[in-house]
Amino acid sequence: xxxxxxxxxxxxxxxxxxxxxxxxxxxxxxxxxxxxxxxxxxxxxxxxxxxxxxxxxxxxxxxxxxxxxxxxxxxxxxxxxxxxxxxxxxxxxxxxxxxxxxxxxxxxxxxxxxxxxxxxxxxxxxxxxxxxxxxxxxxxxxxxxxxxxxxxxxxxxxxxxx
Numbered sequence: 228x229x230x231x232x233x234x235x236x237x238x239x240x241x242x243x244x245x246x247x248x249x250x251x252x253x254x255x256x257x258x259x260x261x262x263x264x265x266x267x268x269x270x271x272x273x274x275x276x277x278x279x280x281x282x283x284x285x286x287x288x289x290x291x292x293x294x295x296x297x298x299x300x301x302x303x304x305x306x307x308x309x310x311x312x313x314x315x316x317x318x319x320x321x322x323x324x325x326x327x328x329x330x331x332x333x334x335x336x337x338x339x340x341x342x343x344x345x346x347x348x349x350x351x352x353x354x355x356x357x358x359x360x361x362x363x364x365x366x367x368x369x370x371x372x373x374x375x376x377x378x379x380x381x382x383x384x385x386x387x388x389x
Contacts, residue, residue, distance in 0.1 A: 331363035344373040351379030
């Protein structure tokens with residue numbers, strides 16, 4: 228091998244090393260960009276969750292302030308038969324529903340201490356809701372206010388309650 232051929236071979240080896248080094252650098256930069264992009268996506272998700280939680284808390288506070296007014300309207304229907312009042316109450320429930328708030332259903336249900344507050348017990352089918360005294364509401368899985376209910380004590384408890 229002459230000097231010129233040897234020099235060309237050495238340059239080829241250097242170029243291969245340089246290309247390998249550049250490929251490695253490109254791969255490192257691509258991985259870095261992927262990590263940064265993944266971190267950014269995680270940040271976006273976290274911010275969206277926090278924003279949603281903040282809105283739910285703000286809505287929850289407002290709804291809790293409005294529920295006594297709804298209680299008053301519902302109580303009024305026991306004493307006043309008025310179509311406008313019924314429509315107002317229905318409109319109130321519709322607005323609550325659009326905000327993700329739903330009434331806890333107690334009609335012919337078993338007593339559930341996670342959703343209901345037993346205010347009194349009376350003779351009746353054991354552990355069954357006899358009467359709803361105050362409506363309960365939940366937002367998603369979170370109970371805003373438990374329903375206040377009268378619970379059946381069972382037939383054998385009749386004597387004890389009387």
